[in-house]
Amino acid sequence: MDASNAPKTSGARIGRQPSISHAELSHISLQLFIENGFENTTVDAVAIAAGIGRRTLFRYFPSKNDLPWGDFDAGLEQMRSFLRMLPSDTPLVEALSLAVVEFNRFPAEEIPFHRERMDLLLNVPALVAHSTLRYAAWRQVVADYAALRLGIESDNLEPQTIAWAFLGASLAAYEQWLKHEDADLLELLEAAFVVLRTVFASLEIHPAG
Amino acid sequence: MDASNAPKTSGARIGRQPSISHAELSHISLQLFIENGFENTTVDAVAIAAGIGRRTLFRYFPSKNDLPWGDFDAGLEQMRSFLRMLPSDTPLVEALSLAVVEFNRFPAEEIPFHRERMDLLLNVPALVAHSTLRYAAWRQVVADYAALRLGIESDNLEPQTIAWAFLGASLAAYEQWLKHEDADLLELLEAAFVVLRTVFASLEIHPAG
DNA sequence: GAGACTAATGACACTGAGTGCCGAAGGGAA
Protein backbone atom coordinates (compact mmCIF):
# COMPACT_ATOMS: atom_id res chain seq x y z
CA MET A 1 0.00 0.00 0.00
CA ASP A 2 2.91 2.33 0.69
CA ALA A 3 6.20 3.12 -1.03
CA SER A 4 4.45 2.39 -4.28
CA ASN A 5 6.66 4.80 -6.18
CA ALA A 6 9.93 3.20 -5.18
CA PRO A 7 11.13 0.90 -7.94
CA LYS A 8 10.41 -2.67 -6.99
CA THR A 9 13.31 -5.08 -6.93
CA SER A 10 11.47 -7.44 -9.23
CA GLY A 11 11.90 -5.51 -12.47
CA ALA A 12 10.94 -1.96 -13.32
CA ARG A 13 7.30 -1.09 -13.41
CA ILE A 14 5.49 -0.22 -16.58
CA GLY A 15 3.47 2.90 -17.21
CA ARG A 16 3.93 6.41 -15.90
CA GLN A 17 5.64 6.80 -12.52
CA PRO A 18 3.70 8.16 -9.58
CA SER A 19 4.73 11.75 -9.04
CA ILE A 20 4.69 11.52 -5.26
CA SER A 21 4.43 8.95 -2.46
CA HIS A 22 1.70 8.56 0.12
CA ALA A 23 4.18 9.37 2.86
CA GLU A 24 5.35 12.57 1.21
CA LEU A 25 1.84 13.75 0.54
CA SER A 26 0.73 12.97 4.07
CA HIS A 27 3.72 14.82 5.44
CA ILE A 28 3.12 17.90 3.35
CA SER A 29 -0.53 18.04 4.35
CA LEU A 30 0.36 17.62 8.01
CA GLN A 31 2.68 20.62 7.80
CA LEU A 32 -0.13 22.76 6.45
CA PHE A 33 -2.70 21.46 8.91
CA ILE A 34 -0.42 22.22 11.84
CA GLU A 35 0.48 25.67 10.55
CA ASN A 36 -2.93 26.90 9.47
CA GLY A 37 -5.36 24.56 11.13
CA PHE A 38 -7.18 21.64 9.57
CA GLU A 39 -10.39 23.48 8.77
CA ASN A 40 -8.58 26.48 7.32
CA THR A 41 -6.60 24.35 4.92
CA THR A 42 -8.38 23.43 1.72
CA VAL A 43 -7.64 20.33 -0.28
CA ASP A 44 -6.69 22.61 -3.13
CA ALA A 45 -4.01 24.20 -0.95
CA VAL A 46 -2.58 20.79 -0.13
CA ALA A 47 -2.58 19.77 -3.77
CA ILE A 48 -0.82 22.97 -4.79
CA ALA A 49 1.75 22.62 -2.02
CA ALA A 50 2.42 19.07 -3.14
CA GLY A 51 2.65 20.14 -6.77
CA ILE A 52 -0.06 17.77 -7.92
CA GLY A 53 -3.58 18.16 -9.23
CA ARG A 54 -6.48 18.13 -6.86
CA ARG A 55 -7.89 15.13 -8.67
CA THR A 56 -4.66 13.26 -8.21
CA LEU A 57 -4.67 13.92 -4.47
CA PHE A 58 -7.95 12.07 -4.16
CA ARG A 59 -6.39 9.09 -5.86
CA TYR A 60 -3.79 8.88 -3.12
CA PHE A 61 -6.15 9.45 -0.21
CA PRO A 62 -9.89 8.87 -0.32
CA SER A 63 -10.64 11.93 1.79
CA LYS A 64 -9.07 14.96 3.41
CA ASN A 65 -9.57 13.22 6.75
CA ASP A 66 -7.29 10.37 5.71
CA LEU A 67 -4.34 12.62 4.92
CA PRO A 68 -2.97 12.94 8.47
CA TRP A 69 -3.07 9.21 9.08
CA GLY A 70 -0.29 8.23 6.74
CA ASP A 71 0.46 4.55 6.80
CA PHE A 72 -1.54 3.23 9.70
CA ASP A 73 -2.10 -0.21 8.24
CA ALA A 74 1.59 -1.06 8.31
CA GLY A 75 1.58 -0.66 12.08
CA LEU A 76 -1.42 -2.94 12.35
CA GLU A 77 0.38 -5.70 10.54
CA GLN A 78 3.29 -5.36 12.93
CA MET A 79 0.95 -5.69 15.88
CA ARG A 80 -0.51 -8.84 14.36
CA SER A 81 2.96 -10.34 14.01
CA PHE A 82 3.89 -9.37 17.54
CA LEU A 83 0.84 -11.14 18.91
CA ARG A 84 1.50 -14.22 16.79
CA MET A 85 4.99 -14.53 18.21
CA LEU A 86 3.98 -14.29 21.84
CA PRO A 87 4.09 -17.52 23.87
CA SER A 88 0.59 -18.94 23.86
CA ASP A 89 0.57 -19.25 27.63
CA THR A 90 0.85 -15.49 28.09
CA PRO A 91 -2.26 -14.36 29.93
CA LEU A 92 -4.65 -12.70 27.49
CA VAL A 93 -4.77 -9.29 29.09
CA GLU A 94 -1.02 -9.22 29.50
CA ALA A 95 -0.47 -10.25 25.88
CA LEU A 96 -2.70 -7.49 24.60
CA SER A 97 -1.18 -4.93 26.93
CA LEU A 98 2.28 -5.78 25.66
CA ALA A 99 1.17 -5.67 22.04
CA VAL A 100 -0.55 -2.31 22.36
CA VAL A 101 2.43 -0.80 24.12
CA GLU A 102 4.66 -2.16 21.40
CA PHE A 103 2.36 -0.76 18.73
CA ASN A 104 2.85 2.69 20.18
CA ARG A 105 6.62 2.57 20.52
CA PHE A 106 8.33 5.09 18.27
CA PRO A 107 11.95 6.16 17.81
CA ALA A 108 12.75 9.15 20.01
CA GLU A 109 13.24 11.47 17.05
CA GLU A 110 9.78 10.71 15.71
CA ILE A 111 7.98 11.44 18.94
CA PRO A 112 7.53 15.21 18.55
CA PHE A 113 6.18 14.61 15.07
CA HIS A 114 3.89 11.85 16.31
CA ARG A 115 2.68 14.14 19.04
CA GLU A 116 1.64 16.83 16.61
CA ARG A 117 -0.16 14.36 14.45
CA MET A 118 -2.04 12.86 17.39
CA ASP A 119 -2.85 16.32 18.62
CA LEU A 120 -4.70 16.90 15.37
CA LEU A 121 -6.33 13.48 15.30
CA LEU A 122 -7.63 13.76 18.84
CA ASN A 123 -8.70 17.39 18.80
CA VAL A 124 -10.04 18.31 15.39
CA PRO A 125 -13.70 17.25 15.43
CA ALA A 126 -13.75 16.05 11.84
CA LEU A 127 -10.68 13.93 12.49
CA VAL A 128 -11.92 12.65 15.83
CA ALA A 129 -15.05 11.47 14.07
CA HIS A 130 -13.23 9.94 11.16
CA SER A 131 -10.75 8.18 13.39
CA THR A 132 -13.46 5.79 14.52
CA LEU A 133 -13.38 4.22 11.11
CA ARG A 134 -9.63 3.71 11.24
CA TYR A 135 -9.75 2.38 14.79
CA ALA A 136 -12.17 -0.30 13.64
CA ALA A 137 -9.29 -2.04 11.90
CA TRP A 138 -7.20 -1.73 15.04
CA ARG A 139 -9.96 -3.22 17.15
CA GLN A 140 -10.22 -6.07 14.70
CA VAL A 141 -6.61 -7.02 15.37
CA VAL A 142 -7.25 -7.08 19.10
CA ALA A 143 -10.55 -8.91 18.73
CA ASP A 144 -9.02 -11.52 16.44
CA TYR A 145 -6.34 -12.32 18.97
CA ALA A 146 -8.78 -12.41 21.87
CA ALA A 147 -11.06 -14.69 19.86
CA LEU A 148 -8.19 -16.99 19.05
CA ARG A 149 -7.21 -17.23 22.70
CA LEU A 150 -10.78 -17.75 23.88
CA GLY A 151 -11.63 -20.22 21.17
CA ILE A 152 -14.61 -18.28 19.89
CA GLU A 153 -15.46 -16.15 16.87
CA SER A 154 -14.06 -12.65 16.78
CA ASP A 155 -17.46 -11.07 16.27
CA ASN A 156 -18.72 -12.42 19.59
CA LEU A 157 -19.43 -10.18 22.52
CA GLU A 158 -16.30 -11.05 24.49
CA PRO A 159 -13.62 -10.26 21.89
CA GLN A 160 -15.43 -7.13 20.80
CA THR A 161 -15.77 -5.86 24.34
CA ILE A 162 -12.14 -6.56 25.03
CA ALA A 163 -11.09 -4.76 21.87
CA TRP A 164 -13.20 -1.75 22.74
CA ALA A 165 -11.81 -1.63 26.25
CA PHE A 166 -8.22 -1.66 25.01
CA LEU A 167 -8.95 0.99 22.43
CA GLY A 168 -10.65 3.20 24.99
CA ALA A 169 -7.86 2.80 27.50
CA SER A 170 -5.33 3.66 24.80
CA LEU A 171 -7.20 6.79 23.80
CA ALA A 172 -7.50 7.88 27.41
CA ALA A 173 -3.75 7.43 27.73
CA TYR A 174 -3.16 9.45 24.59
CA GLU A 175 -5.29 12.28 25.89
CA GLN A 176 -3.17 12.42 29.03
CA TRP A 177 -0.02 12.29 26.99
CA LEU A 178 -1.07 15.25 24.89
CA LYS A 179 -2.08 17.19 27.96
CA HIS A 180 1.22 16.71 29.77
CA GLU A 181 4.22 17.81 27.79
CA ASP A 182 6.65 15.71 29.81
CA ALA A 183 4.63 12.52 30.06
CA ASP A 184 5.77 9.16 28.72
CA LEU A 185 3.25 7.59 26.38
CA LEU A 186 4.16 3.98 27.05
CA GLU A 187 3.93 4.45 30.80
CA LEU A 188 0.55 6.07 30.41
CA LEU A 189 -0.67 3.16 28.31
CA GLU A 190 0.41 0.68 30.93
CA ALA A 191 -1.20 2.82 33.61
CA ALA A 192 -4.45 2.84 31.66
CA PHE A 193 -4.42 -0.94 31.41
CA VAL A 194 -3.79 -1.14 35.13
CA VAL A 195 -6.85 1.03 35.64
CA LEU A 196 -8.90 -1.50 33.73
CA ARG A 197 -7.58 -4.35 35.83
CA THR A 198 -8.06 -2.68 39.16
CA VAL A 199 -11.41 -1.05 38.51
CA PHE A 200 -13.03 -4.09 36.99
CA ALA A 201 -11.46 -6.59 39.35
CA SER A 202 -13.42 -5.20 42.29
CA LEU A 203 -15.20 -8.30 43.43
CA GLU A 204 -17.84 -6.79 45.65
CA ILE A 205 -19.90 -6.67 42.49
CA HIS A 206 -22.81 -9.06 42.22
CA PRO A 207 -23.21 -10.16 38.62
CA ALA A 208 -26.77 -9.43 37.62
CA GLY A 209 -28.75 -12.61 37.55
CA MET B 1 -34.16 21.70 23.88
CA ASP B 2 -37.10 19.67 22.60
CA ALA B 3 -40.82 20.24 22.30
CA SER B 4 -40.00 23.87 21.62
CA ASN B 5 -43.07 24.29 19.49
CA ALA B 6 -45.52 23.02 22.07
CA PRO B 7 -47.14 25.99 23.81
CA LYS B 8 -45.60 26.40 27.20
CA THR B 9 -47.91 26.56 30.18
CA SER B 10 -46.36 29.82 31.24
CA GLY B 11 -47.96 32.12 28.65
CA ALA B 12 -47.85 32.08 24.89
CA ARG B 13 -44.56 32.64 23.18
CA ILE B 14 -43.71 35.73 21.15
CA GLY B 15 -42.93 35.75 17.45
CA ARG B 16 -43.62 33.29 14.71
CA GLN B 17 -44.20 29.66 15.71
CA PRO B 18 -41.73 26.99 14.68
CA SER B 19 -43.23 25.08 11.79
CA ILE B 20 -42.04 21.70 13.01
CA SER B 21 -40.42 20.05 16.03
CA HIS B 22 -37.02 18.44 16.31
CA ALA B 23 -38.66 15.11 17.02
CA GLU B 24 -40.91 15.29 13.97
CA LEU B 25 -38.10 16.28 11.69
CA SER B 26 -35.83 13.56 13.04
CA HIS B 27 -38.59 11.02 12.57
CA ILE B 28 -39.30 12.04 9.00
CA SER B 29 -35.64 11.89 8.09
CA LEU B 30 -35.29 8.48 9.71
CA GLN B 31 -38.13 7.15 7.57
CA LEU B 32 -36.36 8.28 4.43
CA PHE B 33 -32.97 7.03 5.53
CA ILE B 34 -34.36 3.60 6.28
CA GLU B 35 -36.30 3.43 3.03
CA ASN B 36 -33.71 4.74 0.62
CA GLY B 37 -30.46 4.54 2.50
CA PHE B 38 -28.63 7.34 4.23
CA GLU B 39 -26.26 8.16 1.40
CA ASN B 40 -29.00 8.08 -1.20
CA THR B 41 -31.13 10.56 0.68
CA THR B 42 -30.23 14.19 0.14
CA VAL B 43 -30.88 16.89 2.67
CA ASP B 44 -33.13 18.53 0.10
CA ALA B 45 -35.27 15.42 -0.02
CA VAL B 46 -35.65 15.49 3.77
CA ALA B 47 -36.55 19.17 3.73
CA ILE B 48 -39.14 18.65 1.03
CA ALA B 49 -40.63 15.65 2.83
CA ALA B 50 -40.85 17.73 5.99
CA GLY B 51 -42.37 20.64 4.11
CA ILE B 52 -39.71 23.09 5.20
CA GLY B 53 -36.90 24.92 3.48
CA ARG B 54 -33.48 23.43 3.28
CA ARG B 55 -32.07 26.40 5.18
CA THR B 56 -34.58 25.87 7.96
CA LEU B 57 -33.60 22.25 8.33
CA PHE B 58 -30.05 23.29 9.17
CA ARG B 59 -31.41 25.52 11.91
CA TYR B 60 -32.93 22.48 13.58
CA PHE B 61 -29.98 20.16 13.13
CA PRO B 62 -26.41 21.28 12.54
CA SER B 63 -25.72 18.50 10.08
CA LYS B 64 -27.32 15.66 8.18
CA ASN B 65 -25.48 13.30 10.52
CA ASP B 66 -27.32 14.69 13.51
CA LEU B 67 -30.77 14.01 12.11
CA PRO B 68 -31.07 10.36 13.17
CA TRP B 69 -30.01 11.10 16.72
CA GLY B 70 -33.09 13.00 17.78
CA ASP B 71 -32.99 14.10 21.38
CA PHE B 72 -29.99 12.32 22.79
CA ASP B 73 -29.17 14.97 25.36
CA ALA B 74 -32.41 14.43 27.23
CA GLY B 75 -31.38 10.83 27.91
CA LEU B 76 -28.02 12.00 29.18
CA GLU B 77 -29.65 14.25 31.73
CA GLN B 78 -31.74 11.31 32.92
CA MET B 79 -28.63 9.22 33.36
CA ARG B 80 -27.04 12.01 35.39
CA SER B 81 -30.07 12.13 37.67
CA PHE B 82 -30.13 8.38 38.04
CA LEU B 83 -26.50 8.36 39.16
CA ARG B 84 -27.10 11.21 41.57
CA MET B 85 -29.88 9.31 43.26
CA LEU B 86 -27.94 6.09 43.75
CA PRO B 87 -26.79 5.31 47.30
CA SER B 88 -23.24 6.55 47.61
CA ASP B 89 -22.05 3.22 48.91
CA THR B 90 -22.95 1.47 45.68
CA PRO B 91 -19.74 0.04 44.25
CA LEU B 92 -18.56 2.22 41.37
CA VAL B 93 -18.69 -0.39 38.64
CA GLU B 94 -22.08 -1.59 39.77
CA ALA B 95 -23.43 1.95 39.88
CA LEU B 96 -22.30 2.64 36.36
CA SER B 97 -23.56 -0.70 35.10
CA LEU B 98 -26.98 0.03 36.54
CA ALA B 99 -27.04 3.53 35.10
CA VAL B 100 -26.04 2.45 31.63
CA VAL B 101 -28.62 -0.31 31.60
CA GLU B 102 -31.22 2.18 32.73
CA PHE B 103 -30.14 4.61 30.04
CA ASN B 104 -30.90 2.00 27.43
CA ARG B 105 -34.28 0.92 28.74
CA PHE B 106 -37.07 1.75 26.32
CA PRO B 107 -40.78 1.04 26.26
CA ALA B 108 -41.53 -2.16 24.36
CA GLU B 109 -43.36 -0.36 21.59
CA GLU B 110 -40.34 1.85 20.88
CA ILE B 111 -37.87 -0.98 20.60
CA PRO B 112 -38.36 -1.83 16.91
CA PHE B 113 -37.98 1.84 16.09
CA HIS B 114 -34.91 2.15 18.27
CA ARG B 115 -33.46 -0.89 16.58
CA GLU B 116 -33.76 0.63 13.15
CA ARG B 117 -32.19 3.84 14.30
CA MET B 118 -29.28 2.08 15.93
CA ASP B 119 -28.88 -0.07 12.86
CA LEU B 120 -28.24 3.10 10.90
CA LEU B 121 -26.03 4.69 13.52
CA LEU B 122 -23.81 1.63 13.86
CA ASN B 123 -23.60 0.65 10.21
CA VAL B 124 -23.56 3.76 8.03
CA PRO B 125 -19.91 4.86 7.94
CA ALA B 126 -20.68 8.57 8.06
CA LEU B 127 -22.89 8.02 11.08
CA VAL B 128 -20.47 5.67 12.79
CA ALA B 129 -17.84 8.36 12.47
CA HIS B 130 -20.07 11.16 13.62
CA SER B 131 -21.36 9.19 16.57
CA THR B 132 -17.98 9.53 18.27
CA LEU B 133 -18.74 13.19 18.81
CA ARG B 134 -22.08 12.42 20.40
CA TYR B 135 -20.64 9.67 22.56
CA ALA B 136 -18.18 12.16 23.98
CA ALA B 137 -21.01 13.76 25.93
CA TRP B 138 -22.11 10.33 27.12
CA ARG B 139 -18.59 9.51 28.27
CA GLN B 140 -18.46 12.78 30.12
CA VAL B 141 -21.43 11.73 32.22
CA VAL B 142 -19.73 8.47 33.13
CA ALA B 143 -16.38 10.13 33.73
CA ASP B 144 -17.94 12.80 35.93
CA TYR B 145 -19.52 10.20 38.15
CA ALA B 146 -16.37 8.09 38.32
CA ALA B 147 -14.36 11.19 39.19
CA LEU B 148 -16.78 12.12 41.92
CA ARG B 149 -16.58 8.65 43.42
CA LEU B 150 -12.81 8.50 43.16
CA GLY B 151 -12.30 12.01 44.47
CA ILE B 152 -10.29 13.15 41.45
CA GLU B 153 -10.82 15.35 38.42
CA SER B 154 -12.89 13.95 35.60
CA ASP B 155 -10.20 14.59 33.00
CA ASN B 156 -7.79 12.28 34.79
CA LEU B 157 -6.72 8.96 33.36
CA GLU B 158 -8.89 6.81 35.60
CA PRO B 159 -12.31 8.35 34.95
CA GLN B 160 -11.60 8.66 31.25
CA THR B 161 -10.50 5.06 30.97
CA ILE B 162 -13.54 3.88 32.87
CA ALA B 163 -15.82 5.95 30.64
CA TRP B 164 -14.23 4.56 27.51
CA ALA B 165 -14.54 1.02 28.78
CA PHE B 166 -18.23 1.40 29.50
CA LEU B 167 -18.85 3.01 26.15
CA GLY B 168 -16.98 0.27 24.35
CA ALA B 169 -18.78 -2.48 26.21
CA SER B 170 -22.11 -0.84 25.41
CA LEU B 171 -21.31 -0.61 21.74
CA ALA B 172 -20.19 -4.22 21.65
CA ALA B 173 -23.51 -5.15 23.25
CA TYR B 174 -25.41 -3.09 20.70
CA GLU B 175 -23.63 -4.81 17.85
CA GLN B 176 -24.71 -8.18 19.22
CA TRP B 177 -28.23 -6.93 19.69
CA LEU B 178 -28.49 -5.79 16.08
CA LYS B 179 -27.05 -9.06 14.87
CA HIS B 180 -29.49 -11.25 16.77
CA GLU B 181 -33.09 -10.46 16.11
CA ASP B 182 -34.33 -12.10 19.31
CA ALA B 183 -31.70 -10.81 21.70
CA ASP B 184 -32.46 -8.65 24.73
CA LEU B 185 -30.48 -5.44 24.77
CA LEU B 186 -30.36 -5.00 28.52
CA GLU B 187 -29.16 -8.55 29.08
CA LEU B 188 -26.45 -8.02 26.49
CA LEU B 189 -25.33 -4.85 28.21
CA GLU B 190 -25.07 -6.64 31.53
CA ALA B 191 -23.22 -9.46 29.84
CA ALA B 192 -20.76 -7.01 28.33
CA PHE B 193 -20.07 -5.48 31.73
CA VAL B 194 -19.52 -8.94 33.14
CA VAL B 195 -16.99 -9.50 30.38
CA LEU B 196 -15.09 -6.44 31.55
CA ARG B 197 -15.11 -7.69 35.13
CA THR B 198 -14.07 -11.22 34.34
CA VAL B 199 -11.47 -10.45 31.69
CA PHE B 200 -9.73 -7.75 33.62
CA ALA B 201 -9.93 -9.67 36.84
CA SER B 202 -8.01 -12.32 34.90
CA LEU B 203 -10.67 -14.91 35.47
CA GLU B 204 -11.62 -17.68 33.13
CA ILE B 205 -14.07 -16.79 30.42
CA HIS B 206 -16.76 -19.16 29.32
CA PRO B 207 -18.19 -18.37 25.92
CA ALA B 208 -21.87 -17.61 26.13
CA GLY B 209 -23.89 -20.65 25.19
C1' DG C 1 -57.30 48.06 14.74
C1' DA C 2 -52.63 50.05 13.56
C1' DG C 3 -48.13 49.94 14.34
C1' DA C 4 -44.02 48.19 17.04
C1' DC C 5 -41.58 44.30 18.24
C1' DT C 6 -39.92 39.51 18.00
C1' DA C 7 -38.80 35.11 16.15
C1' DA C 8 -38.88 31.73 12.53
C1' DT C 9 -38.77 31.01 7.61
C1' DG C 10 -36.85 30.40 3.09
C1' DA C 11 -34.67 32.13 -1.13
C1' DC C 12 -30.15 33.10 -3.00
C1' DA C 13 -25.46 32.86 -3.58
C1' DC C 14 -21.29 31.00 -2.15
C1' DT C 15 -17.49 27.70 -0.38
C1' DG C 16 -15.46 23.33 -0.23
C1' DA C 17 -15.31 18.13 -0.39
C1' DG C 18 -15.65 14.40 -3.30
C1' DT C 19 -16.69 11.94 -8.05
C1' DG C 20 -17.14 10.58 -13.08
C1' DC C 21 -15.22 11.24 -17.31
C1' DC C 22 -11.71 11.61 -20.66
C1' DG C 23 -7.92 13.17 -23.12
C1' DA C 24 -2.89 14.03 -22.28
C1' DA C 25 1.58 12.84 -20.34
C1' DG C 26 5.20 9.79 -19.23
C1' DG C 27 7.15 5.42 -18.84
C1' DG C 28 8.64 0.38 -20.69
C1' DA C 29 8.51 -3.10 -24.38
C1' DA C 30 8.39 -4.78 -29.27
Add this chain to the structure above:
DNA sequence: TTCCCTTCGGCACTCAGTGTCATTAGTCTC
Protein backbone atom coordinates in the same frame (compact mmCIF):
# COMPACT_ATOMS: atom_id res chain seq x y z
C1' DT D 1 9.06 4.62 -33.82
C1' DT D 2 5.02 2.43 -32.38
C1' DC D 3 2.17 0.09 -29.05
C1' DC D 4 0.68 -0.49 -24.51
C1' DC D 5 0.12 0.61 -19.84
C1' DT D 6 -0.42 3.65 -15.96
C1' DT D 7 -0.73 7.95 -13.83
C1' DC D 8 -2.01 12.67 -14.22
C1' DG D 9 -5.04 16.62 -14.18
C1' DG D 10 -8.61 19.51 -16.10
C1' DC D 11 -13.60 20.05 -16.25
C1' DA D 12 -18.10 19.73 -14.87
C1' DC D 13 -21.09 18.05 -11.60
C1' DT D 14 -23.46 16.75 -6.95
C1' DC D 15 -24.15 17.61 -2.36
C1' DA D 16 -23.36 19.42 2.50
C1' DG D 17 -23.14 23.41 4.99
C1' DT D 18 -23.05 28.81 5.75
C1' DG D 19 -23.88 34.02 5.55
C1' DT D 20 -27.13 37.34 4.35
C1' DC D 21 -31.43 39.38 4.13
C1' DA D 22 -36.07 40.22 2.99
C1' DT D 23 -40.51 38.02 4.30
C1' DT D 24 -43.90 35.91 7.17
C1' DA D 25 -46.43 35.14 11.31
C1' DG D 26 -47.09 35.78 15.58
C1' DT D 27 -47.56 38.94 20.40
C1' DC D 28 -47.89 43.31 22.75
C1' DT D 29 -48.99 48.24 23.35
C1' DC D 30 -51.57 52.17 22.49
